[in-house]
Amino acid sequence: MSSESVLGTGSNATERGPRRALGWGFFLSELAVLFRRRRTWAMLAALAAVPILIAVAIRLTDGGDGRGPAFLDRITQNGLFVGLSALAVAIPLFLPLTVGVVAGDSVAGEASTGTLRYLLVSPVGRIRLLIVKFAAAAVFCLAATLTVTVAGILIGLALFPVGPVALISGDTVSVAESLLRSLLIAIYVTLGLLGLAAIGLFISTLTDAPVGAMAATVVVSIVAQVLGQLSQTEWLHPWLFSYYWLDFGDLLRQPIEWSSFGANALLQLAYVAVFGALAYGRFATKDVLS
Amino acid sequence: MTRSWQRWIPAVAVPAVVAVVAVVGGVATTASADLPDKTPQEVLALVGASDVTSFSGTLFQSSDLGLPDLSSISGASGSSGSSGSSSSSDSDAAGTFDATSALELLTGSHTARVYADGTDKLRVQVLDQLAERDVVLNGSELWVYDSSDSSAVHSTLPAPGDAAPGEAASGDVPTTIPTPDELATQFLAAVDPSTDVSLGADTSVAGRSAYDLVLTPRTDATLVGSVSIAVDAETGMPLQVEVFARGDSSPAFEVGFTDLSLDAPSASLFDFTPPAGTDVTEKDLSAEGHDATDAGPGAPASGAADAAEPTVTGEGWDAIVETTISGDLSALTSNPLFAQVATPVAGGSALQTTLVSVLLTDDGRLLAGAVPVSALQAAAAQ
Amino acid sequence: MFAQKVTDLGERASGGELAIETRGLSKRFGRSTVVDGIDLAVPRGAVFGFLGPNGSGKTTTIRMLLGLAGASAGDIRVLGQAMPAKLAGVLPAVGALIEGPGFYPFLSGRDNLRRLDAADGYASRATRSARVDRALERVGLSSAAHKKVRAYSLGMKQRLGIANALLTPRELIVLDEPTNGLDPQGTREVRALIRSLAAEGTTVFVSSHLLSEIEQMCSHVAVMRGGRLVAQGALDELRGAGRTHVRVTVAAPDAALAASTLARLGLARPTAAAAASAAAAPAPAGGALPPADTRTTTDAAAVLIDGPPAPAPAPAPAPVTAPAPAPVTVTAPAPAPVTAPTPAPVTAPAPAPAPVTAPTPAPVTAPAPTPAPVTAPAPTPAPVTAPAPAPTPAPAPVMVEPPSAADVATATDGTGDRVVEGELPEAVAAEDVVAALVGAGVRVRGFAVERASLEDLFVQLTGEGFDVVQ
Structure with missing residues (x-):
């Protein structure tokens, strides 16, 4: 019996169109839910506070003290560095924290509010739900990174002089190109967070307690970075999803060093594939009892 | 239900595919090519006839000398912009590339990009995380730039274009990473009756087919097992140098191209102007320029910048370099780096790696060579 | 199978x-x-x-x-x-x-x-x-x-x-x-x-x-x-599967006759109780119905033949949308047995609750004791209501208590009257029982019919701890 006969005829015809293959409607709905939460905006505001705090602190103390990334010192000379410095500061902890919250909450949060069963009965399709959840988490990664970058650029414009930007190769590029590179870096960092988002999605399918999934995801990101610091685990380093996180500096070289961009993308793709498959394995036939 | 195991198929298959892709990808880059047969002498001649002057490529260098990882320490001292080693007279900006940098070269791995255009244009970029050290040669203009402390050294070379292409230029330039070209030149210069030259299986480096020239010391007295030089079949350009310790199957030191293009790089790359706010030092290289060079390719010359005129005993692979440390010895021995790498032995402190040994005697003599520490001790006792 | x-x-x-x-x-x-x-x-x-x-x-x-x-x-x-x-x-x-x-x-x-x-x-x-x-x-x-x-x-x-x-x-x-x-x-x-x-x-x-x-x-x-x-x-x-309990109070000498009459009508597994307790039982049940509008059946109702008829609450078939706080107790002249599993007319109010009491002792001759098995788990017709054989120890669906050999119980009360009880088969109307008793010459002092409610049925089916009302 085909599905058409199940759908019935007559009055249903006006209510049910042909199934939209891509399901953009649900994706948009997912984004709407994500970005209508106060929590999401609180996290983005906290991320925006990072460059603002850095800029204000440097403005008040009249210059950096040499700690942190070297080009932090250059903020006083060029406000466009605020965004980059803030990214370097936010990458190890703040960005993984927010991504962990969003990704860890993705399925477990729906389970805990009881909406998961209604979504599945709608029916949303389990694989489609996973894909949409991951896509929404990816959009959040981009939003978070752009928030840091844009807030940094804006506060830099407000507090510091702005001019042509010196790259770490020593070459100088125009403001327009530096903005383009900032955008590229935001994309790079976003890509770098996708692996963590996939891990969070997988963890989120393991439990009905969103807080646990969020915490576990954040812990995973911290553990990965600690392992990345230990020389004893050097063989493991290139396989850690955090391996390329701070290599966004390669986009500040002249010419741009694309190899880390490509390697980062490949690594994250592998993480997304592996943990996406794990999440599918876990979620495809999971008993939804919440 | 009975089908529940099927849902795990992707979870098993995907990591398998990822692993296969990773392994196959690694194999593909090292897949050996089938090249016309040549004798070692023909390959040596090929290297000699090499005339590549314009290229851009990425160099990867890694050392596995059995030393502890010093990157954190050297990185810290590097970013503070001061030499960790001593009361050096090299207190100028070139101090960035002093013994600490040389030690850094002996541990871990580095990536550098090299751009060369003709005989007088060269740019080497040592890529650090969120930082970069640049050497830019444009005609007679030489810039050394370090982004970690926004410092730059500017020099004007006395006789531009005088030296041979590439090797001479880079030989004059203080970099922390030797190019395969430089290194191969040094090793090939050492080819003499003490060395057996043979050809290994054809190989592939940076996507290019290459002959594998293998130099094997005929003596047992050296720590060096063999040196493998990958020679580009097309141009004769050395693409990779691997130094194997005796009895070791993986290279103790290697440097090679991971990416190479023979196209001329953009001219703007050599047009260097330090950014505003850079601490620029003017330096005349004509007199003391070679001083800093010693710390570069010569791996055994750790700390040589501080040494007086060295004397060499022996010849070939088991030669021993001896020199006397001028100045305050305690400044060196109190260095945390020194404490970390050196072990006390009879008559002084020794640094033992898989390829070279260094002995600092209590009376201030420094002996080094690609020989065991015991050979150095014997030499010191003479 | x-x-x-x-x-x-x-x-x-x-x-x-x-x-x-x-x-x-x-x-x-x-x-x-x-x-x-x-x-x-x-x-x-x-x-x-x-x-x-x-x-x-x-x-x-x-x-x-x-x-x-x-x-x-x-x-x-x-x-x-x-x-x-x-x-x-x-x-x-x-x-x-x-x-x-x-x-x-x-x-x-x-x-x-x-x-x-x-x-x-x-x-x-x-x-x-x-x-x-x-x-x-x-x-x-x-x-x-x-x-x-x-x-x-x-x-x-x-x-x-x-x-x-x-x-x-x-x-x-x-x-x-x-x-x-x-x-x-x-x-x-x-x-x-x-x-x-x-x-x-x-x-x-x-x-x-x-x-x-x-x-x-x-x-x-x-x-x-x-x-x-x-x-x-x-x-x-x-609902039809629920038991209907008949309690007859007769002069003591007629007890055996009454019992055999009831047995002949097919009243199964009768039990006997003292008339006093039997007479006392209906009072609280019939007189004090729970006020909850969700109750639709009385637990028990009894009408003594000699006594005045119990006040029958006005039949209020609750309209669909209107609140119906009144107890929906319906008295009907006969416990019309359901003969077909008709799907309820969905627009109509809930099917009329089971009639409870039959106070009309019409002197008609007793019909043949043919317990038509309308409620029996029909093996062939209406498979809808006949689920596939389940490996459950539960009684066959629908028919909860299969009729067994008639065994009318009698009891003596203190006044010399006897109480004879039995389960009324579905096909037998209460008035038929009375008619049969009268026809047999039994001196009937009292006659009560207790209709087992769905509640009783479900409590029985589901065991203890079953919530009946909200």
């Missing part, structure tokens, strides 16, 4: 007779079996009550029906399709409220519905707003549509959950405990809603632990107990 049954079910499923059909459906969590081999058969167009105490496996069964949980064993067909396999095709035609509402507290009621509608890949975006508003209106939430769900009461959330089930025209609506958290008014509205849905031809599957819920709304019912299906069938059939 079983194989025959399987093909039988399969053929009918393709004909689309059954909205839900399960065979040997089981669910185990570790070592505990939560649902144990149940064979549900929900006819299309029925209002199907799924009754059972909390923890009897109702919700787990519903989760399996909707593909939320995988079955450990057994097959499911919903709307004629194999369920876990054809889930994407089936579920758009199914609306559901599962174990309470689940909504995003930070979204308004309307936005929550829009979200769930967007999740349905088949739902048209163009008509979304209209459909959401219509669903909200249908459950009476239009005025609160813009409020955040955080501010909703449990009852409002429950209504919103029902509205979600109504977003698109459905062929099947599954409502798990739909009246949880609702006040009496809300409960009545939900009941009315379900009836109107059924009137539109939608199959409604309602689970509840409240008998009164089921009894008022449903045409069919299944009873769960400890993960097993202990009864299933049309509600009228089940």
Whole structure:
């Protein structure tokens, strides 16, 4: 019996169109839910506070003290560095924290509010739900990174002089190109967070307690970075999803060093594939009892 | 239900595919090519006839000398912009590339990009995380730039274009990473009756087919097992140098191209102007320029910048370099780096790696060579 | 036998007779079996009550029906399709409220519905707003549509959950405990809603632990107990399966005659009790009916032949939408036995509750004691009500107490009268019993008929701890 006969005829015809293959409607709905939460905006505001705090602190103390990334010192000379410095500061902890919250909450949060069963009965399709959840988490990664970058650029414009930007190769590029590179870096960092988002999605399918999934995801990101610091685990380093996180500096070289961009993308793709498959394995036939 | 195991198929298959892709990808880059047969002498001649002057490529260098990882320490001292080693007279900006940098070269791995255009244009970029050290040669203009402390050294070379292409230029330039070209030149210069030259299986480096020239010391007295030089079949350009310790199957030191293009790089790359706010030092290289060079390719010359005129005993692979440390010895021995790498032995402190040994005697003599520490001790006792 | 049954079910499923059909459906969590081999058969167009105490496996069964949980064993067909396999095709035609509402507290009621509608890949975006508003209106939430769900009461959330089930025209609506958290008014509205849905031809599957819920709304019912299906069938059939207890007070010498007369009429397994206690029993039961409007049957009612007739409450067949606080006790002249499992006319009020008392001792001759087995588990006809043989120790569905050899019990009371009791077969009218007794020359001092209620039946089916009223 085909599905058409199940759908019935007559009055249903006006209510049910042909199934939209891509399901953009649900994706948009997912984004709407994500970005209508106060929590999401609180996290983005906290991320925006990072460059603002850095800029204000440097403005008040009249210059950096040499700690942190070297080009932090250059903020006083060029406000466009605020965004980059803030990214370097936010990458190890703040960005993984927010991504962990969003990704860890993705399925477990729906389970805990009881909406998961209604979504599945709608029916949303389990694989489609996973894909949409991951896509929404990816959009959040981009939003978070752009928030840091844009807030940094804006506060830099407000507090510091702005001019042509010196790259770490020593070459100088125009403001327009530096903005383009900032955008590229935001994309790079976003890509770098996708692996963590996939891990969070997988963890989120393991439990009905969103807080646990969020915490576990954040812990995973911290553990990965600690392992990345230990020389004893050097063989493991290139396989850690955090391996390329701070290599966004390669986009500040002249010419741009694309190899880390490509390697980062490949690594994250592998993480997304592996943990996406794990999440599918876990979620495809999971008993939804919440 | 009975089908529940099927849902795990992707979870098993995907990591398998990822692993296969990773392994196959690694194999593909090292897949050996089938090249016309040549004798070692023909390959040596090929290297000699090499005339590549314009290229851009990425160099990867890694050392596995059995030393502890010093990157954190050297990185810290590097970013503070001061030499960790001593009361050096090299207190100028070139101090960035002093013994600490040389030690850094002996541990871990580095990536550098090299751009060369003709005989007088060269740019080497040592890529650090969120930082970069640049050497830019444009005609007679030489810039050394370090982004970690926004410092730059500017020099004007006395006789531009005088030296041979590439090797001479880079030989004059203080970099922390030797190019395969430089290194191969040094090793090939050492080819003499003490060395057996043979050809290994054809190989592939940076996507290019290459002959594998293998130099094997005929003596047992050296720590060096063999040196493998990958020679580009097309141009004769050395693409990779691997130094194997005796009895070791993986290279103790290697440097090679991971990416190479023979196209001329953009001219703007050599047009260097330090950014505003850079601490620029003017330096005349004509007199003391070679001083800093010693710390570069010569791996055994750790700390040589501080040494007086060295004397060499022996010849070939088991030669021993001896020199006397001028100045305050305690400044060196109190260095945390020194404490970390050196072990006390009879008559002084020794640094033992898989390829070279260094002995600092209590009376201030420094002996080094690609020989065991015991050979150095014997030499010191003479 | 079983194989025959399987093909039988399969053929009918393709004909689309059954909205839900399960065979040997089981669910185990570790070592505990939560649902144990149940064979549900929900006819299309029925209002199907799924009754059972909390923890009897109702919700787990519903989760399996909707593909939320995988079955450990057994097959499911919903709307004629194999369920876990054809889930994407089936579920758009199914609306559901599962174990309470689940909504995003930070979204308004309307936005929550829009979200769930967007999740349905088949739902048209163009008509979304209209459909959401219509669903909200249908459950009476239009005025609160813009409020955040955080501010909703449990009852409002429950209504919103029902509205979600109504977003698109459905062929099947599954409502798990739909009246949880609702006040009496809300409960009545939900009941009315379900009836109107059924009137539109939608199959409604309602689970509840409240008998009164089921009894008022449903045409069919299944009873769960400890993960097993202990009864299933049309509600009228089940109701008919209830025992009718006849208690006759006779002059002591006539007791044996009365007993044999009753036995001849087919009154099964009679019991005897003292007349005093028997006479005392009806008073509180008949005189003090629980005020709850959810009660539709009296536990017992008795009319003494010699005494004045019990005051009969006005028959109030509660209109669908109107509140009916009056006890819906209906007195009828005869306990007209149900002869066919007619699916209840869904627009009509609930089927008339079982008549309780027959105070008319019409002196007619006793009809032949032919206990027509209308309520017997018919082996061939009406397979709808005859589930496949389940490996359950429960009595055969519908017929709870099979008649056994007549054995009328008698008892002596203190006054010299005797009480003779027995279970009235379905085919025998109470007045026939009286007529037979009179015809046999028995001096009848009192005659009472106690109709066993559905409550009694379900308490018996489901064991202790069964909630009868809210």
